[in-house]
Amino acid sequence: MSSPATNVVSTGKSALRRVLGRFATGVTVVTAGRESPCGMTANAFTSVSLDPPRILVCVDRSAAIYNTVLAEGSFGVSMLSARQEQLARYFADHSRPRGPDEFSAIEWSPGPATGTPILHGTVAWLDCSLVTSHDGGDHEIFIGSVEASGFGLADDALVFYGGSFHQPRLSKSRTIEGWGWG
Numbered sequence: 001m002s003s004p005a006t007n008v009v010s011t012g013k014s015a016l017r018r019v020l021g022r023f024a025t026g027v028t029v030v031t032a033g034r035e036s037p038c039g040m041t042a043n044a045f046t047s048v049s050l051d052p053p054r055i056l057v058c059v060d061r062s063a064a065i066y067n068t069v070l071a072e073g074s075f076g077v078s079m080l081s082a083r084q085e086q087l088a089r090y091f092a093d094h095s096r097p098r099g100p101d102e103f104s105a106i107e108w109s110p111g112p113a114t115g116t117p118i119l120h121g122t123v124a125w126l127d128c129s130l131v132t133s134h135d136g137g138d139h140e141i142f143i144g145s146v147e148a149s150g151f152g153l154a155d156d157a158l159v160f161y162g163g164s165f166h167q168p169r170l171s172k173s174r175t176i177e178g179w180g181w182g
Helices: 013-020 064-072 082-092 099-103
Strands: 028-032 038-042 045-050 053-060 074-079 108-110 117-119 124-136 139-151 159-161 164-166
Touching (some): 028 082, 028 117, 038 053, 038 082, 038 099, 053 074, 053 124, 064 074, 074 139, 082 164
Antiparallel strands (some): 028 038, 159 164
């Protein structure tokens, strides 16, 4: 029997970050707040359930958006297209403007259900009400009920892998029967 790994990495926070960075993810911007919106780049996002419709996002408790999600009881998720790397970098930049100026140069609209910001030009978006949250160590796991959703014209997702953004050329493979794709 062969070894499951070619490189053995020690334990610890930086080692774990390197290992987890080997998992390719989509890139989202999580938003909250109607009066004074805020946002953050996140790849800790996943679907939880189709019935009832639930998703989750993980937010560092020190992030400005953490208290806004709790106070507002809602949040949005905008899934970025390959052409939106600048938005991912903007919302990951801790020196970006805060308060009313944070969204002044961003094209967005209020979500149809909760009013949370939904970014324009994205692959898809979700407008969610907060159902519950759970302790996730240094992050809070927010579970959202999808109140409204949609997708745009872009069909090329921004991907994060190995600590870098990537814009892969996507090609359609065969259809998975029963999933309605194709």
